[in-house]
Amino acid sequence: MKVYIMTDLEGVGGVVKQDLQTVSINPEYYRACEYLVEEVNAAVAGAFDAGATEVMVSDSHWQGFNIRMDLLDSRAACVTGSGRPSWMVGLEGFDAVVCIGLHAMSGTEGAVLDHTWDPDGWNNLWINGKLSGEFGLIAYMAGHYNIPVIFASGDDKLCLEAKTLVNSITVVETKKGLCRESAICYPLKQVRLKIKEGVFNALKNIKNVKTLKLESPVEMIVEYKNTRIVDGIKIINGRKLLNSKKIEYKGKDVTECFNLLF
Ligand SMILES: [Zn+2]
Incomplete structure (x- = not known):
């Protein structure tokens, strides 16, 4: 079983401030990246415990260069850096997609760092008439290759967005959003344990998860x-x-x- 882990930073536990924590001009950004790799490692461990034979991580926040290789679980490969040939490089042939650190779509009330693609450039995105965020884009992209998205972690609003689109998905809340740059953050160690268990359970439940398919065109x-x-x-x-x-x-x-x- 091959597992593809799509990552972002805004939904990671402990991350709430856009300028301080999500762009690399501040020491807090490097700490946020450590929080990210801990959650990714929890997901990698859960996947291997459940029988995964291969795990690939896609570092997808900002310039795609947030995950420290020396801290990443040595069993996982990682797509890193900018200018990659496609957004979800190498996705074809995987059996399941896991999302770590995602955020809710642009305009979501009470969501932490909500946006869709470009927080400074985009207001909204509709896919075949349906208002969508980045989670939707990932789920439809995976669906194109007949791959289900079985797990997502992020704030409570992201989890609701994911469950609304894929009702049998397993979700783990990392924090409860209060407003754009504030949240009640759950204990980081507990969140990571829940991610590990959640990914394990999601892989065991993979047959019950619907793969999203879009009508052409x-x-x-x-x-x-x-x-x-x-x-x-x-x-x-x-x-x-x-x-x-x-x-x-x-x-x-x-x-x-x-x-x-x-
Ligand atoms: Zn991001």
Whole structure:
């Protein structure tokens, strides 16, 4: 059994402040990265305990360079760095996707560091008419390769978002969001134990988890924060300007549509 672990930073236990903890200009960022690798290691351990034969981690926050290799469980491979050929590199052929440190979609009330893709550039994303966040994008991308997303951890709002889309998914709350930059953080060691148990149980429950499939063609609408961003996007085949802030992207499947976004 091959397990793919998709990671972000904003949903990790103990992380609440955008500038202080999620960009590398402050010592607190490096501490946040240590919190991240601890949660990833818990997920890796849970996966191997449940019978995984291969685990690959995708370091996907910001420039994709947040996980310290010397601290990562030595049984796991890791996709790291920026400019990678696709968002979820090497996903095809895996049996399950696990999400660590994810955040709720842009505009979610009471969510910690909610955003969709670009917190400064994007307001909203709809996928085939449904308002979606990054969790949705991951789930549909995995679904394209017939892979279920079996586990997600993040704040309580992310967990609700994940359960709404994939009702038999296993979730672990790392914190209860109070507002954008504040949360009640649960004890980090307990959270990591729950992640390890949760991933273990999720893999044992894999047959009951629905794989999400999108009807073809796939249509994504992005509502941007301002007209300047939209003005800078070339309207080529597959892109349609809906109004001064919204562009519709259309492809035969989720990967083709996703590639039109950038
Ligand atoms: Zn992030």
